Amino acid sequence: MKKVNLCLLGASGAVGKEMLKILEERDFPINELKLLGNKDAGKKVKFRNKEYTIEKADKKSFKNMDITLVAVGSDISKKLSPIAVKSGSVVIDNSSAFRMDKKVPLVVPEVNPEDVKKHKGIIANPNCTTIIALVALAPLHKYGKIKRIIASTYQAVSGAGKEAMEELEQQARDWAEGKKFEINAFKYQICFNLIPQIDSFDKNGYTKEELKMLNEGRKILHSPNLKVNCTCVRVPVFRSHSESITIETAKKITPKKARELLAKAKGVKVVDNPAKFQYPMPLDTTNQDLVFVGRIREDISAKNSLTLWCAGDQLRKGAATNAIQIAELVLENLKDKK
Ligand SMILES: NC(=O)c1ccc[n+]([C@@H]2O[C@H](COP(=O)([O-])OP(=O)(O)OC[C@H]3O[C@@H](n4cnc5c(N)ncnc54)[C@H](OP(=O)(O)O)[C@@H]3O)[C@@H](O)[C@H]2O)c1
Known part of the structure; x- marks a missing residue:
């Protein structure tokens, strides 16, 4: 496969660091690698036994880059991604900046890989909670059409970035030493607590994070009438998001059928043996790419309705791995065109 010049914007962040690991693991074909950041500019990073220095990102950073992986906040992505595209790069953006832009494909490779081909320079990586839910739900949707x-x-602190992860660890240490907690990354203490707010509130009482599941889910599944009601909660877990999901389908899906469909699905592992205390848990899904699905059962309160529990590493499948899978599709499409 052709080697490409690859740029990683946000190389020292929680997602950026995972990207470097996954690029190595998947043996992504890289010619030149450029690592960009802001405060961490000047820091040395090892990749494939070679030392790289993080450079401060500016307008000229993207020259000669074929693909730019963006792992910064949406404000910075809005400024720098269009510059990267103008410089000739295909941008794969982890932020929410362009996800709902009609010209920008929003892709989960296990669900809608063909959408990558429609890109005009930017491809968006969906929200992590949405990716994990849709890897589990798409096979069921294909069979029985999900209506609601x-x-x-139950979202891990690393979903809020590296400083949030450090804060949970620090609070746990401070608790053990009987010290007063410092609170910076979240509005409240997160150690030994839950916070039922992720992102800011919309006028309708839902948070932006909750509305992402609705809007992004519709776009990825090409299901404009899909109904979604979501509550997002931050929990004191380092990484891997978990989700309790009930779906209402046009065609009935029995738990047995659901297990069968999910056992064959790409990116899914069925862990569903309650008698042996086997169900998905964030500690088990950390540091790997599959979405674990279990607790599959009929919803006894409604017709054609099924309940399940899933968990997945949101730094990997919910962000870094998904973006690199998209980059691999971009490379395949380049190869097909030749
Ligand atoms: N964490 C997750 O689970 C997750 C999942 C899906 C999507 N995302 C999205 O992925 C993006 C990155 O999230 P994260 O969790 O990795 O955040 P993070 O740990 O806070 O890292 C942010 C990165 O952005 C860089 N940065 C900040 N200002 C910059 C600037 N002006 N110019 C260049 N680089 C700059 C930082 O570099 P310096 O340290 O050098 O300043 C750092 O590398 C966000 O859009 C987030 O919403 C995150």
């Missing part, structure tokens, strides 16, 4: 999703999420 009701979800509650």
Whole structure:
């Protein structure tokens, strides 16, 4: 496969660091690698036994880059991604900046890989909670058409970036030493607590994070009438988001059928043996790419309705791995065109 010049914007962040690991693991074909950041500019990073220095990102950073992986916040992505595209790069953006832009494909490779071909320079990586839910739900949707999703999420602190992860660890240490907690990354203490707010509130009482599941789910599944009711909660877990999901389908899906469909699905592992205390848990899904699905059962309160529990590493499948899978599709499409 042709080697490409690859740029990683946000190389020292929680997602950026995972990207470097996954590029190595998947043996992504790289010619030149450029690592960009802001405060961490000047820091040395090892990749494939070679030392790289993080450079401060500016307008000229993207010259000669074929693909730019963006792992910064949406404000910075809005400024720099269009510059990267103008410089000739295909941008794969982890932020929410362009996800709902009609010209920008929003892709989960296990669900809608063909959408990558429609890009005009930018391809968006969906929200992490949405990716994990849709890897589990797309096979069921294909069989029985999902009409409505009701979800509650249990989201790890690393979903809020490296400083949030450090804060949970620090609070746990401070608790053990009987010290007063410092609170910076979240509005409240997160150690030994839950916070039922992720992102800011919309006028309708839902948070932006909750509305992402609705809007992004519709776009990825090409299902404009899909109904979604979601509650997102931050929990004191380092990584891997978990979700309790109930779906209402046009065609009935029995738990047995659901297990069969999910056992064959790409990117899914069925862990569903309650008698042996086997179900998905964030500690088990950390540091790997599959979405684990279990607790599959009929919703006894409604017709054609099924309940399940899933968990997945949101730094990997919910962000870094998904973006690199998209980059691999971009490379395949380049090869097909030749
Ligand atoms: N964390 C997750 O689970 C997750 C999942 C899906 C999507 N995302 C999205 O992925 C993006 C990155 O998230 P994260 O969790 O990795 O955040 P993070 O840990 O806070 O890292 C942010 C990165 O952005 C860089 N940065 C900040 N200002 C910059 C600037 N002006 N110019 C260049 N680089 C700059 C930082 O570099 P310096 O340290 O050098 O300043 C750092 O590398 C966000 O859009 C987030 O919403 C995150």
